[in-house]
Amino acid sequence: MAEVKVLGSWSSPFTARVEVALKLKGVEYEFIQQDLSNKTPLLLKSNPVHKQIPVLLHNGNPIAESLVILEYIDDTFPGTPILPKHPYERAVARFWAKFFDEKFLPAARKVRYSKGEEQEKAKEEVRELLKVVDNELKKKKFLGGETIGLADIAGNFVALWAGVLAEVMGVELGMTEQKFPHLCRWMEDFLNCNVIKETFPSRDELVAYYSKGFKPAAASASG
Structure with a gap:
């Protein structure tokens, strides 16, 4: 066992x-x-x-x-650290982790569960939050510095799932390299990490899954 x-x-x-x-x-x-x-x-x-x-x-x-x-x-567990040792850096990592859960995810859910003008406002809110992350990544390879850490792992929804759900819903979030160059570079680096490639399902698998039988209650029932 x-x-x-x-x-x-x-x-x-x-x-x-x-x-x-x-x-x-x-x-x-x-x-x-x-x-x-x-x-x-x-x-x-x-x-x-x-x-x-x-x-x-x-x-x-x-x-x-x-x-x-x-x-x-x-x-x-010993091994690769997920949080930095320095108290200030640990606090910053926790801040960004909470940012994704308490700011970005609720905004993304608004996009999914709204229509018309309300949805357009929600999409703009998501874009503004993406700008914040893009700006933070100007001088960093990852949110955790040179290697992935707590904040990057917490941001995995942005790296893969947000684009998948936008595609399934037929919603355009404008997550382009032209608009968010640092964020898009981070997404590519993050998704190309060996541990991420070994763990994440493929984009095609997620698109097929959410297109066929995605249940709203299941989406919100995890954290």
Whole structure:
């Protein structure tokens, strides 16, 4: 029996965060696919408060919420650091991680669940947030510096899933190299990292999945 288990979904960016962190640390784990329309007793027992994925099980002890899990992994396992050592740099990394979860993701959800003029306003909000990230990346290879870290892993939705969902919805977010040169360069570098290529599903797989049977409730039921 594996000492480390991940309850998640192959199509979830939040689950992918956890898998990336474990692979960066070289931690072997068992992946247990979850169907959010038919939640397993193990998931409900492991995360009774939110009943969401992902959940990390370490020696039978459950840890929920992807950003919390990332810090737990960094604190628990040796190997490639996910958070920098310096307190200020750690604070900055946490700031950007929260930026993606508390600013960008809600804005992206507004685009998905709105129409007409309301959707146009939501798209403009997303573009303004992308400008903020683009500006931050002017003098950095990654948000974590020279190597990927907490903030980059937290931004995985921007790197892949945002474009996939925009394509499926037929929505144009304008994420072009001309408008966001630093962000697009970061996306390419990030997606070309070996650990990312080993972990993320392909764009075609995600497009096919979301086009066929993507359920709104499942999208919001993870964190």
